Amino acid sequence: MTRDRNTQHPRTARDEARRAYGQNFLTDPDAVARVVRAARPGPADLLVEVGAGKGALTEALAPRCRELISYEIDRHLVPGLRERLAAYPRARVVHQDFLTAVPPREPFALVGNVPYARTAEIVGWALAARRLTSATFLTQLEYARKRTGDFGHWSLLTVRTWPEVEWRLCGRVERTAFRPVPKVHGGILRLIRRPRPLLADPDQRAAYAHLVELGYSGVGGSLHASLRRACPARRLSAAFGRAGIGRDVVVARVSPGQWVTLVRELTAGSAPNR
Known part of the structure; x- marks a missing residue:
């Protein structure tokens, strides 16, 4: 005691x-x-x-x-x-x-x-x-x-x-x-x-995991700058636009829903420099 x-x-x-x-x-x-x-x-x-x-x-x-x-x-x-x-x-x-x-x-x-x-x-x-x-x-x-x-x-x-x-x-x-x-x-x-993952395709899930870790690395300051290390600029900018993400936004301000849209756009089967 x-x-x-x-x-x-x-x-x-x-x-x-x-x-x-x-x-x-x-x-x-x-x-x-x-x-x-x-x-x-x-x-x-x-x-x-x-x-x-x-x-x-x-x-x-x-x-x-x-x-x-x-x-x-x-x-x-x-x-x-x-x-x-x-x-x-x-x-x-x-x-x-x-x-x-x-x-x-x-x-x-x-x-x-x-x-x-x-x-x-x-x-x-x-x-x-x-x-x-x-x-x-x-x-x-x-x-x-x-x-x-x-x-x-x-x-x-x-x-x-x-x-x-x-x-x-x-x-x-x-x-x-x-x-x-x-x-x-x-x-x-x-x-x-979730009964089913939002990203059903294994390649999409792998891309999501990779890009999220890369984005949160903080390299370059903005999320766009961080992801430029893995994605062509034109394609990345187009995907940002479709996800409603500004090019100067820091990673913490990007919602999970925007991340899912971003990865779907970046993994879509279209030309890299559309």
């Missing part, structure tokens, strides 16, 4: 766990309902929950799906969770670090109020899970806005994955909806895996 510097009160094992795992429990019923609505669970769905915490979101999800698997790393919380879910035989609490879990072999949706410090790792896990149909995360608001273009610019991760995954911002959650109250507000981030 250690002592808190500000209060001089001893910190319990429970306090230490909360600090170690970055726990801010969602307690506001309206916020819970908003996350559930965004996740859109159905009676035939297999749901996996990241970090069940004290179970407010878990209990709201359990009656709305076929099966719920909730991961919780904190051993102090597991008995209370299992007691809270006793009325739902198809809900299971697993005492394990979610990031060490093996994704289900059948289609599943992911939901969770994620620890802010582990958001990138959890999103990476979701993107790598090939049977994932959707992921609905309560994250730091700034992260959710950044990944969905809400600041007016787009991150490399979002653009890189856009042909297969749609990123949506589904709302803001006030920081007072959590206990303890964090310093920042939350955002509801939803990832939806």
